[in-house]
Amino acid sequence: MNETTAPAGTDPLGAPVVRLEGRAKVTGTARYAAEHTQPDRACARPVGATVARGRVTALHRDEALAVPGVIAVLGHDNAPRLRRGDDATLHLLQDDRVPHRGWYVALVVAETPEAAREGAAAVRVEYAEEPHDVILTADHPGLYTPEKANGGHPALREHGDFPAAYEAAQVRVDATYTLGALHNHPMEPHASTAWWQDGRLTAYDSSQGSTAVRDALAALFGLPEDRVAVVSEHVGGGFGSKGTPRPPVVLAALAALHTGRPVTCALPRRHLPAVTGHRAPTVQRVRIGAGRDGRIGALAHEVATHTSTVREFVEQAAVPSRVMYTSPSSRTLHRVAALDVPSPSWMRAPGETPGMYALESAMDELAVATGLDPVELRLRNDPAAEPDSGLPFSSRHLAECLREGADRFGWQPRDPRPATRRQGDLLLGTGVAAATYPVLIAPSRATAFAAPDGGYEVRVNATDIGTGARTVLAQIAAHALRVPLERVRLELGDSRLPAAPVAGGSSGTASWGSAVHKACSQLCERLEEHGGRLPPEGMSVTADTEQETARGSRYARHAFGATFAEVAVDTVTGEVRLRRLLGVYAAGRILNPRTARSQFIGGMTMGAGMALCEGSTTDPRFGDFAEPDLASYHVATCADVPGVEAYWLDEADEHLNPMGGKGVGEIGIVGTAAAVGNAVHHATGVRLRELPLTPDRLLPRLERAGLRPSAVAA
Numbered sequence: 001m002n003e004t005t006a007p008a009g010t011d012p013l014g015a016p017v018v019r020l021e022g023r024a025k026v027t028g029t030a031r032y033a034a035e036h037t038q039p040d041r042a043c044a045r046p047v048g049a050t051v052a053r054g055r056v057t058a059l060h061r062d063e064a065l066a067v068p069g070v071i072a073v074l075g076h077d078n079a080p081r082l083r084r085g086d087d088a089t090l091h092l093l094q095d096d097r098v099p100h101r102g103w104y105v106a107l108v109v110a111e112t113p114e115a116a117r118e119g120a121a122a123v124r125v126e127y128a129e130e131p132h133d134v135i136l137t138a139d140h141p142g143l144y145t146p147e148k149a150n151g152g153h154p155a156l157r158e159h160g161d162f163p164a165a166y167e168a169a170q171v172r173v174d175a176t177y178t179l180g181a182l183h184n185h186p187m188e189p190h191a192s193t194a195w196w197q198d199g200r201l202t203a204y205d206s207s208q209g210s211t212a213v214r215d216a217l218a219a220l221f222g223l224p225e226d227r228v229a230v231v232s233e234h235v236g237g238g239f240g241s242k243g244t245p246r247p248p249v250v251l252a253a254l255a256a257l258h259t260g261r262p263v264t265c266a267l268p269r270r271h272l273p274a275v276t277g278h279r280a281p282t283v284q285r286v287r288i289g290a291g292r293d294g295r296i297g298a299l300a301h302e303v304a305t306h307t308s309t310v311r312e313f314v315e316q317a318a319v320p321s322r323v324m325y326t327s328p329s330s331r332t333l334h335r336v337a338a339l340d341v342p343s344p345s346w347m348r349a350p351g352e353t354p355g356m357y358a359l360e361s362a363m364d365e366l367a368v369a370t371g372l373d374p375v376e377l378r379l380r381n382d383p384a385a386e387p388d389s390g391l392p393f394s395s396r397h398l399a400e401c402l403r404e405g406a407d408r409f410g411w412q413p414r415d416p417r418p419a420t421r422r423q424g425d426l427l428l429g430t431g432v433a434a435a436t437y438p439v440l441i442a443p444s445r446a447t448a449f450a451a452p453d454g455g456y457e458v459r460v461n462a463t464d465i466g467t468g469a470r471t472v473l474a475q476i477a478a479h480a481l482r483v484p485l486e487r488v489r490l491e492l493g494d495s496r497l498p499a500a501p502v503a504g505g506s507s508g509t510a511s512w513g514s515a516v517h518k519a520c521s522q523l524c525e526r527l528e529e530h531g532g533r534l535p536p537e538g539m540s541v542t543a544d545t546e547q548e549t550a551r552g553s554r555y556a557r558h559a560f561g562a563t564f565a566e567v568a569v570d571t572v573t574g575e576v577r578l579r580r581l582l583g584v585y586a587a588g589r590i591l592n593p594r595t596a597r598s599q600f601i602g603g604m605t606m607g608a609g610m611a612l613c614e615g616s617t618t619d620p621r622f623g624d625f626a627e628p629d630l631a632s633y634h635v636a637t638c639a640d641v642p643g644v645e646a647y648w649l650d651e652a653d654e655h656l657n658p659m660g661g662k663g664v665g666e667i668g669i670v671g672t673a674a675a676v677g678n679a680v681h682h683a684t685g686v687r688l689r690e691l692p693l694t695p696d697r698l699l700p701r702l703e704r705a706g707l708r709p710s711a712v713a714a
Contacts (some may be wrong), residue, residue, distance in 0.1 A: 011660065013479035016594035020431060020471045020490070021234070021464070030234045034191040038262035041193070042071055044255045045116035046247070046265070047106035047123050047602040048274060049098040052132035052623025053340045056096040056105050061123040064108055067122055071113030071259055080257045082250075084220045088310045089343050090250050098127065099310050100134075100342050101624040102274025104247060109255045109263060120234060130341040134623045136306045139177065142337040143304055144468040149316035149334045150350055155389055157322055160329030165298035169289025173365045177286065177358040178690040181616040181625060182279035183633055184347050186465075188236025189269060190276050193264035194252035200227045207232045208242040209502025211461050214495035218251060229346040233493035235465040239275045239606075240346030242465070243504040271615070271629040277345025278625075280305045280315045281618075284358040291514075294370045294377045299327035303334045308343040311337070315344065316351035320670075321359050322388035322462045323380040323436050330388075340623060345502060348606060349666035352437055357610075360674035361689065364681065368416075368451040369576030374678070375402050375411060376431050386556035393557035394655035397586035398434055401562040401649065405432070405584040408647060409564040418685035425709060426568045428579075429683025435585075435671030438500040439557035439662045440507035440522070443497035444546040446515035448477065448523040448578035452538050456481055457489050458520065461497040462512040467665055468595030469508055475592060476513045476659060480519045482518035498542060505557075505626030508664030509591065511545070511657070517658040519543035555655045559662040561585035561603065563671040571708050576680055579607055580673065581644040588662035596664045602648035603668020608644075611670070611676035615692045 024030040049056075061073040079093035092104055092633040105121050110116035114197035135144070146155050166172065194203040201223065207213045210230035218225045230249070235242065248265040256265040267275070282305045289298035307313050317330035347353070367374040374531045382399050385392050406412065414430060415421070421428040444458040464470040470490055478485045491497060501511050523541040527534075566580040583604055590596045618627040627633040646668065653660060673691060681687050687700040700707050 005703060011479055011590055012475045012485045013599050015592065016472055017475060017477065017485065017592055018594060019468050019506045020474060020480065024079065025210035028450065031195055031709050032188055032234050032236060033204045033206040036193045038193070038195055040380045041262040042109050042111060042259060043113045044114045044251055044263050044265040045120040046104045046251055047108065047120050048271060049104040049105050050101065051098055051127045051129045051393040052101045052134060054098045054126055054127045054129040056098065057128050058126035059106060063122040063124065064119040065259045067119045069111040070108060070119040072107070072109045072112065073119070074255065074258060082220045083222050084631055085216055087244065090216060090220060090245055090247065092247055092250050093254065094265050100274070100308060100340050101622060102271065102342060104275065107251050107255060109259055110275045112500040121304065129369065132623050134339050134341050134618050136281050136283065136304065136337060136618050138304050140304070140337045143269050143335040143428040145335050146312065146314050149314040151316050153316045154317050155334040157315070157332045158330065162298050162329045165329035166289040166300070167289055169298055170292050171290045171366065171369050173362055173369060174286045175286055175362055175365055175577050176691060177361055179282050179354050181281045181618065182347055182610065182614055183273050183616060184239040184241035184276065185272065185630060185635060186237030186239055186241060188249060188341040190242065190248050191264065191266035192249035192252040194249065194261060196255045196256050197598060200629045201253055202229045203249050203253060204231045206235055206466055207245065207576050208463050210493060210495040211499045212502055213245045213249055214310070217249065220250065221253065230495040231493060232463050235463060238465045239348045240350065240504060243346045243502050247275050269630065269674055273625040273628050274342045275476045277343065279347035279350065279354065280287060280307065280313070280344035282315060284316050285431065285488065286358050286362040288366050290366060290370065291369060292371045294366065296325055296327045296381050297327065298329045300331040302361055305336050306339045306341055306344070307336050308341050309338050313344045315354065317355035319351050320436055321412060322360060323386060324434065325387070326383040327387060330340050348603065349669050351410060352394070352670045356435060357672045359675045360671055361677055363620055364431065365677040367686065373416065375406050378402055378434055386514055390555055391554065391556040394557045395556070395651055395653040397649055397651055398558060398562070401560055401584040401586050402434065404535040405562040405564050405582060408584065410562065413562065418545065418682050419707060420524050425572045426570055427707065428566065428568050429679045429681070430564065430566045431675045431682055432562065432564050432676030433446040433674035433678060435667055436562035437506060437559045437663070437670055439559065439656060439665040440505040440547055441510045441657060442501035442507060443546045443549045444500045444511045444515035445542065446512065446519040447498050447540060448519040448541040449540040450527060450538050452488065452535055452536060454487060455485065455487050457491065458490045459497045460512050460516055461495060461500040462492045462508060464492065465503050466600060468592060471595060472509055472518055472592050473512060476516050477520050477671045479523060480517045493705055501543050506665040507665070509661055510663060510695055510706055513659050514545045514548065514657045515543055518545060553655060557656060558585040559585065560668045561667050561671060563675040565675040565679040567683055569680060571702055572704060574699035576693050576698065578612065578641055578676065581608060581641060583646050583668060585648045585667055587648060587664050587667060588656055589660035590648055590658055591661050594631060599647050599664045600668040601644050603666060604644055604646065604672050607642050607669040607672025608641050608676060611673040611691055611693060612640065613692050615694065657677060682687050
């Protein structure tokens, strides 16, 4: 097979085509937001507040302005005025309020990044500090029930009589799982380059959706949308942190307006936890009541989380419990406290990732309590329809994922007794967890153009954040046009192209791809009407999917999966090492096996990091996250996942979209942390209900359980 195309005469959709932009990325010719330099470009460095709550009383600029190369120091007293937009996190340098530590209170503009950094360090700010509250607890007095959680989900859902059903259950599990904040840390920093010309604003922005950024800038600066252009052609990851407009693009535009010069604002990594969102901490209580046969009759999943005082965001961690297992009586509740913390936001599979960690850990505890195999327990509670809505599933092949995963992993024969497999000082164990993620789709537009030279151009404002979207969209176009892939050229990542939704919620390919498929199919029809003959100027068709997406669905549409893990726990050091990780997924038609496998494995690796090393501590005294960079916030590396395998079912589902795909960007992370945690319990008999599973947490429990070697213990 040619490395970029499918064999001649075959359908390009479904072929393992390599990334079309791969060569540009590895040779360095793909340019990112901070690399779009303009003549006379200046550089900006923001200054974050050093108090957790209060007001700025004085901003001393003299020392900063004395630094060679510093052009200006912006603060709330001299920055250009912004209009109020929908997102208060973007209303920057407009007043003296400090809602959390790290909130930007000044911006230094200089000739070079080095001068900007030195100038920012020289800015002195005085504050009127106020008492702050940054610590979430399950009984925090500020907890309230919001109207909705993220994604528009009702905060509370109840079916049947949970208290009575739980009290009557023969087997009961009642456990609380605690997760600290997590941070996205994409490879490319959040950055933007902006300039003004003749009253028009242009920005190159590291974003997951330049249409949304354009709309936000137009509202903030009081401009018609056609006078703002935002380009996000190449983006080096986001994981949700670039899913909404972020401070760099607003700061760059403010500085460019103030100085009359192009300005680049690239955030240092240590700033990201305070200003680009985070996965909010959660305290989750899960109660399951079942018969001795493991069949669930009562299920409650109650979540406490935090939001900021700037903007409400409620992690929808209880929502997966409305999807996964049969339960005649259930209660799923979200409560939130507005604290003096940075605003939380999306992080890969928000809601599902922390929620399924808690639910799937509780399911493992139920398996132990009933004496059932964990795979069999899940099979016994596989529902025929979605438990919360009662809608039939468009397709649900969780059982097949569990069975195939068990076969591939070598799950049986498995001794269910914990702490029985030992290799010297190592204890070995295996664990399993299920995964789910909703099928989401949003309206999109696309244009297909037949050029006189026999080629085709497809234009859509999709954003490829490293997932391979550029490649898959070209495959969809070639499939709909019935032409070889090399005859298709794709334009994306520019707000001047047909409008498209953000790259998020595993919805990109479904949303953009549906519009591309429709435009290309209609172009084919028009060409056939003209006998295949083109006018000299070519032929163009623009299509949108507003009508199709507005209809909704009579089905509950979800992807499912099963993750299996094997770990080795060192009883001397308390270190947990992942030996094997295997996932099997049912995610509709796989449109490109090469890029899909990359997404599955990437998600699983991220889930392993969540389980074993990613941890963030909120400092109660200073009000900030104590691990702001990659020296202290540890993410998984290749050495941490020596054996990771991803497989999928050949799932046909006619109730999705023209391509038949469900989205693969997030399902891989969802069940992984629970699978690893369950494997650690199987290895040791010790049940930890707080992540990450680090030696400081594990060693005391191993000590109390008598599992450490006597010489070390002595």
